[in-house]
Amino acid sequence: MSDINTLTRKAFIERFGLLFEHNPWIVAQAETMRPFADPEALHAGFMKVVAHSGPEAQLALLRAHPKLADKAQVKAGLTKESASEQASVGLNALTEAEFARFHELNTAYETRFGFPFIIAVRLAGGKAGILNAMETRLGNDAETEFATALSEVGKIVWLRLKDVVTP
Structure with missing residues (x-):
């Protein structure tokens, strides 16, 4: 996880932007939550962004x-x-x-x-x-x-x- 936690913002978004269909903004917002302890914490960070994004962004x-x-x-x-x-x-x-x-x-x-x-x-x-x-x-x-x-x-x-x- 240390390599993930030390990626530049741009590299982090490029690496994980593919996780969400045409919605790299989620990864961009989760990037600010670093460091992540493990992949589970990284996933939880991504899903926290989704959960707090509101119904309109979720629908999009x-x-x-x-x-x-x-x-x-x-x-x-x-x-x-x-x-x-x-x-x-x-x-x-x-x-x-x-x-x-x-x-x-x-x-x-x-x-x-x-x-x-x-x-x-x-x-x-x-x-x-x-x-x-x-x-x-x-x-x-x-x-x-x-x-x-x-x-x-x-x-x-x-x-x-x-x-x-x-x-």
Whole structure:
């Protein structure tokens, strides 16, 4: 952790900016909390910034996430991290029927909640687990789902952080 704690501000942001989809401001704010004792404390710092950022900034964070298995976003280009995570569970190689089901659920979810469905795909149990979670979470109330989506962002950030700090 000493190497992380001694990075310049710019180097810290460059190293960890990829953790949050298109939201490096979170990393920039957490940088001021150094030193961090361990990766868990670093993650907690990042999530503290999110927790204290307020509902509008949190909603913007959620809206920055890509839709899962969305052909248009795949064509437009996902972040390297999102593309890798989605590919790790086969979302880059769906049948037409699977793409159609993901599209249907993505549309229903975003219409209901105002942001894309977010899940830590590496922990979700593959395509079937993701589809099951999408169907189940569509039944949540808005407050519960907002909190669930932020929790999933935390899981995604933790997994990405482990990738960055683990040699």
